[in-house]
Each structure stands twice: as C-alpha cells, then as structure tokens.
Amino acid sequence: MTSSDSPSPSLDWSTLRNSQPRFSGMESGHGACQGCGQALATRLVLEAAGPDVIVANATGCLEIFTTPWPQSAWTVPWIHSLFENAAAVAAGIEVALRAQGRTTKVLAFAGDGGTFDIGFQALSGMLERNHEVLFVCFDNEAYMNTGIQRSGSTPHGAWTNTSPAGKVRQGKRHFKKDLLAIIAAHGIPYAATASVAYPSDLRNKVRRALDVSGPSFLLLHSPCPLGWGHDSALTISVDRLAVETGLFPVLEMERGHVVTTMKIRNPRPVREYAEPQFRFRHLLQDTPEAREELEHLQALADANIERYGLLATEPGPRDTEGADTVRRGGSRWG
Amino acid sequence: MGIERNSPFSPPRVTPGGFALPGTSRTNHTGSWRQERPLYETSPSPCHGACPAHEEIPVYLDHLAMDRPRQAWESLVAANPLPAVTGRVCPHPCESSCHRGSFDEAISIHSVERFLGDMALREGWSYPGFDGEQREEAVAVVGAGPAGLSCAYHLRRFGYRVTLFDALPEAGGTCRVIPDYRLPGEILSREVERVLAVGIDFRPGMKLGRDLSLAELEEGFKAVFLAPGRQKNRGYSVDHALPGDLHHGLDLLWELRNIGTLPRWERAIVVGGGNTAIDLARSLLRTGTREVHVVTDEELPGAPSQAGRGVMPAISREVGMALEEGVRIHPGRRIGRLILRDERVVGVELVHALKEFEGQTPVHRAFVGTETVLEADAVIPAVGQEVDSAGIERLLQNRTMLPVLPTGQVEGESRIFAGGDACPGGGIVSHAVGSGHHGARMIDALLRKKELSPKTPPSPIPYSSLNRVYFEQRPAYVPLEVSPEARDGFSEIETTGSFAVLRQEADRCFSCGHCLECDNCWTLCPDGAVLKTGGRSDLPFPYIFDYDYCKGCGLCAQECPSGHIRMVPES
Secondary structure, eight states: OBBOOOOOOTTTTTHHHHOOSOSBOTTTTOOOOOTTTHHHHHHHHHHHOOSSSSEOOOSSSSHHHHTTTTTEBSSSSSEOOOOOOOOHHHHHHHHHHHHOOOOOOEEEEEEEEIIITHHHHHHHHHHHTTOOOOEEEEEEETTTTTSSEEEEEEEEOOBBBBBBBBBSSSOOOOOOOOHHHHHHHOOSSEEEEETTHHHHHHHHHHHHHHHSSSOOOEEEOOOHHHHHTTGGGGGGHHHHHHHHHHHHOOOEEEEEEEEEOOOSSSSSOOOHHTTTTTGGGGGGSSHHHHHHHHHHHHHHHHHHHHHHHOOOOOOOTTTTTTOOOOOOOGGGOO | OOOOOOTTTTOOOTTTTOOOOOOOOGGGGGGGGGEEEEEEEEOOOHHHHOOOOOOHHHHHHHHHHHHHHHHHHHHHHHTTSSHHHHHOOOHHHHHHHHHGGGGGGOOOHHHHHHHHHHHHHEEEEEOOOOOOOOOOEEEEOOOOOOOHHHHHHHHHHTTTTTEEOOOOSSSSSGGGGOOOOOOHHHHHHHHHHHHHTTTTTEEEOOOTTBBBBBHHHHHHOEEEEOOOOEEEEOOBBBBBBBOOOOOOOOHHHHHHHHOOOOOOOOOOEEOOSSSHHHHHHHHHHHHTTTTTEESSSBBTTOOOOOTTTTBSSHHHHHHHHHHHHHHEEEEEEEEEEEEEEETEEEEOOOOOOOOETTTHHHHHHOOOOEEEEEOEEEEEEEEEEEEOOOTOHHHHTTSSSBBBBSSSSBBTTTSSSEEEGGSSTSSSSHHHHHHHHHHHHHHHHTTTTTOOOOOOOOOOOOOOSOGGGGGGOOOOOOOOBOOOOGGGGGSBBOOOHHHHHHHHHHTTTOTTTSSOOHHHHHHHTOOEEEOTTTOOTSSHHHHHHHTTTTOOHHHHHHTTTTTTTTEEEEO
C-alpha cells in the first residue's frame, strides 16, 4: 500500500506553497484552535474576494489568532481598532478610497459579539449611510475568545458559561436574535447567510456581495469546536447539520426580500445536531425538562423551515445534499 | 512613542519596540501542537479484493472518468491481458462486492472492462511494459488457455524467455467453446494473438504425455507452469446404461466451434447445471433442435434456497437468458432411468432429487415414488470435466486435480507450478488469468532466488470509511441486450456501450480507498496545511500534508469521501 508518511526529502516546501492555484489571504501558522470554523471561513472568504481588498477587523478570536506580535497571517492590508467599531473603520476606509478614486474593496470582519451586540450600532450606521463595504459576521454563537459567554446570537437552549444548564434553566433562556430581519429592515442591496459546510455556496455569495454597489452583509455560520464542545474533526459535519435541521437557514436577500434559499432535501432532527455538541448535551438527558427543551428547539427549527419555505420538493443540484457533490479533479469548487 | 511626521523624502522613523515590520505567521510552526497526524494512504477497494484476476479496478475507472482511456486500458492489462474476453464472460464478482451497491447500484464494471478491451482492439493498442531488462532463463508453460496465456504474458513482462505448449492447433483453451453469442470467436482470436505476439514461442499441437514429457520440460527449462485445464469428460451412465450414440456436452461444443453446427433433435435433454450445460442447451435451440430440457439436481441460482443446498454453478445471468430463450430447466430432478429401444433413447424417467453439501462433500439424494416420464430423442451429459492425467501422473497420484500450494507450486515440487481449471477453486476465466499471473510472479521470485511469499490481500476498506454525503445517487449503466425474440443465431446478445456513457459510468466509482482528487482536503483544511503537488512525479499523491502547520484536527480525514486519509497517533 502506498502511503504519504515519508515525503520527498528534496521537496522545496516554500516554492510549492507559493505556487498553489489559489489566492491565500490568510497564511498558515495562525494560532486558531484545531478544526476552527472561523479560520476556514476567513480563508474561503479571502480566496473568493481576491487580493485587492482592505480588511477592518473587530476584536475577537480572528484578530487574536492571526496577529500575535510581531507576526501576521494576513497578506492583505488589515487593521484592528476596537471591538465595537469595525463597521465604522471600514466605512472610513471606504470613503477615503472613494475620494482617491480607487476601486479596492473593503471588508469588515467581526464575530457575532462584534455584530449582534457590541458592534451593532456601528454596523447599522454603516448600512444606513450606504457605504460600499462587505460586512462579514463569523457567527459561532457566543463570545468564544473571552471564554464562552452567551451573546445575542447564542441559540435558545445552548449552554455557555453565562447561560449554564441546571435545575432552573436548560441553557440560554432567550432566543437567537433575528439579526437578518434587522439587516433586512435597512433595505441594503445584498445580504446573505452561508455555512462553512458549503464552501461553493459561500464563495459564490462573497463574489455576489462584492459585485453590488452599496453595503452588503454576510452572516457566516462557523462552528467553534472549543465553545460548542464537539470533536475538531466534526466542524463541517456539525455545520451541515445546522443547515439540514433548519436551525440555520441559508438564504440570500436583496433589498430585504428573500430571493433564494438553500432547500433542505431531507430535514434532520435537531437531536442529531445536538448529539455531538457539549453545549446541547443537557437536552439529551432523560428528564421532562430536557425533553421539553429539545422539543422546543425542534419547533424553532421547524418554524424556520416554514417561515423561509426551506423544504425541497424534489432533489436539486443546489439543495443541502446536491450543493457539494464531489467531482473528480475538484471542478465543483467555484 | 510613535512615528514622526512622514516625509515624502525619507522613510518613517520608528521608535524601537513601538512598531514591528510584520513577520509572516509562517514562521510559527503550529504543527507542533499535533497529537495525531493525517496520512494519505491507498487501501484496497472491495472490487479489487473480489476480482479473481486482481485488477486495480478503481485505478482504471478513474483514468477513464478523467478521459484517459489508453491509460485506463494499460492499467487494466497490467493485471489481465484479455479484457475483451473477461468483460464478456466473467460473472463479475467485483460488482457484487462494489460499495456503490450499498448506496444505489453497483458500477457496471464488466461493461467498462469490455469497452476498454474493444477499444484497444479497434485502436490497435499494444501492451505496455515489455521494454524492460531481458533475462536468459527459459520457462515452459503448458496449456494455452487463459491461465497459460496469462502466465506466459506476465513472464514475458518480467523479461523471461517463454515457450508455450498446447495440445490443440490454436491457443485459447476452453474459451474456444464459449458460443459466439457470449464471446465472438474473432474477439477471442484477436486478444489471444496479441498475447502471443509479445514474444512467446508458441508450440501448438504438442500434448503433454504424447509429444512431450514432464522430464523433458524439467530438463530444458528453469521452471514449468502447468495449466492443462480439464479436458476429459467425467464418466456418465445411468445404472450402467448408456445410449449407443452418446455425445458429451463439451465435445458437442467443440463440434459447434469446429464445424459450425450441431446435430438436430426433436427433444434433447442436457444433464448438468454448469456453464457447459447452459451453453449447449442454448446452442441446441439455435441450431434447430425443437425443444431443449436441462435436468439438474441443483437449484436455480437466485431462487430461495436452504443453506447447504447445491446451486447450479452456471453464471446466473446466463441461466436467466436460457430461460428467456425457451430452454426448459428442471431443477431438483435427476434422471432415474433411461428408456431405451434398440440402444436409442426414447425417453427418461425423472425423479425428484436434491444435492446437499456435508462440509465440502456433495451428497446426491433421489426420492423413489416421484418418477415422471419425459420423452426425448437425445440425452447429453454435461456433468463436468476432469483433469487428463496423461503426462502428469506423478503429480496427480490418484487425485482428480493438481494440488497446489499458496506459492503456486505443485505439492512436493520446487520448479513445477500450476494454475487454472486443473487446480481446485477454479472454474471462471478471470480466476484462470489471476492464477497465471500469480504463477508468473512466484516463478520470477524463484528464479531471482527470492523468497516465495504469496501476498495475503489486506482486507478491503469498509463501507463505513467512506463519507457518502458527498455523493449523489445516479442510476447505473445498463448494457443494451438484444431481446430474446430478436436474438439472431449466434450474434452477440450484449452490446458494447459508447465512450460517453461508460465514461460517466466510470465516474460513478466511489474510488474506495483511492484519491478522487476532489479537493475536499485542500479546500477544507482550516490551517492551509494541505498543498497540491501539481502532478509532480516524485510525490505519490495529488496532495501532500505540510506537517509544519497541520494541527491534527482530523477534519480532512472526516470529510474525505473515499477513505483515502487515515489519522495515526503522533510518535
């Protein structure tokens, strides 16, 4: 049997790495955890966006793990200012570039804390002032960088250090904030959700967002193996389930109207999504409270499916099972 | 602290410690965190394990799917030099083992094999791999059927001088009696001629025990491979009674091959449940016999059956086609008595019977009181053949088959090897091809004074190691068949598919245990630790792990659709 354990000793790794047929906006050697969904998501976003971009980054894991002094994983211009002002910084860069007549695209990166909560008013202002910025929210559904505290994005029933599961409550009491509806209310030209489990879809959405004139917004679901408490190998599998259960609807909006959704070919029970994750493990106990809360979570998923019409009527090439069918030679990755 | 006012004429002045020219994170070798490392590792596919000719099926399917038909064929003939033959006549155990069969439908591997075989004949491709070092040692191969041809072919690839003997005037062996509607004689001849043309010294009309002896072979050659097949009809009688004009099934098939026709009867009864019986029954219907019955105490293949019951050894698909064409099969019956008038058969007495296995031993039972009479004007036994002991009495010693060791050597011999139907476990062409290949490898080891170590194939990759979410269900290619009503004489029933459809069929392959080059690992690694090798020939796979950065998260192994990545503990 052939195995790869002993690579050619004469291999020039640096040349090989520099000649990969893709743009690498975030380099290896960053300090993200094993199986980090956000690290993967960032690389995919930058691959699709290309080198002619400037990134404004909010405080968070991404900022921390890519820039341990004096190193940087970024090969594109990048700035970090504060937790709350990524959108404001990006807006400033955008008007400066516009004043200079330059076409460089501006991206703002933030986690769900820096989007749903702390950076929210700056984001709203940026959208309202119509800055041509793509704001990407890497949504891992809690404040992971500071040690797993609940955010406005944390789903109902999830354990965090500030929404513990115990006798009184089964994890987070409140619901995940419907940020999409708030974004929709700004009437921006393009907003979408995507998941790291569907990279082709994700990259297409980045390109589409950068093609519109005016602000665009991408909510990018990216699992955190540490904060969600799942095996680092399961990042993609778990996020696929987030989509296939209906808990995280994948869709596109133009001017606040839903124009496409990724149809679910075979809806999966939320139990399957909960099983590999520590943050939902209390819902799998054999107690009336746990059972009720799991049913509640299932009802929330079903409500999403109903609200956005996510159920596929027939198998399609862009539904949850067709979207990433393998092709020999890798031709599917758009 | 800070940068003093920027001047267009001088670079900014920087306070030490307050500012750093950015270093790349690539100096940070995060691979040191790793507790497990991923490995690209090719594992045997189930089809490869099931193929008696040891074909690397996923490899040639991949070549074809990627529009490289010639490389596909070259990979195929590295194991089996007769793909146009086996693609037609093999019962394809590969397809029964195919993991895709657990998902939707097995790949139609035999259709691809047949297509590649035919394409090579049409394009006139010649075998690759004959430009290596030539060796002085001469090896004798006895029997030019598929086992002997395969052994001679592989010995030539290894560079040996090969003399191939056969008792008959033509090479091909028992494949010659397969009727044209299954295997056109011309296809067989063209593949056989191409094998002989690789520099084999072919000596037809030389029969062991008549024209040459084992002692002469041992004297004149460094090693001998015996593949005499089973040429002698097994004795047949019903209570010592026999019709005066008895014909044996295999003899009639040879007659058909040599003369082109068969005697015509009103109602012929063929006795036996093997391929000879079925081939003969269908050929009789094609040559004008009005009614053909097949009598066997075994059960129909595919019928619900009790454990231990004997099932007809004929290829199931061929039995089905025989029934479609109007052959009447009487399973679970045997002939209790021949009804003779003046040594001519006028009918037979059928009795209910069954065949059971007690361990490996078949036990035949018949039940008195269940007799019925079937009128007939011919009874033709096709109850199997035996090894002709002429010239190999010393090796057989009263046994019915040549006893071979796992090394391919005949028991008690060091330089005499054997394969094909003369050895236990044979019976299909691809098995004969495989045993010839194995014999050639072992002879090569012997002559190079290496240890003869037969490879015990590692167990195939389990279905559970594949990540099936990356595959879509797609129906299998179904070969076009001439309908039973439209079947015309001996013209072929199944047709060869087109390049376009078989390329698609090959693309359905899961590539179990092999790299699909799908880019999943390269796309999904959060650490950019998977690099494409860009077809560099010194690297074994299309991708390579850069262990300087791989943190061992295991995501690539989890998301690999074909089970080509394995996680192993970091030492």
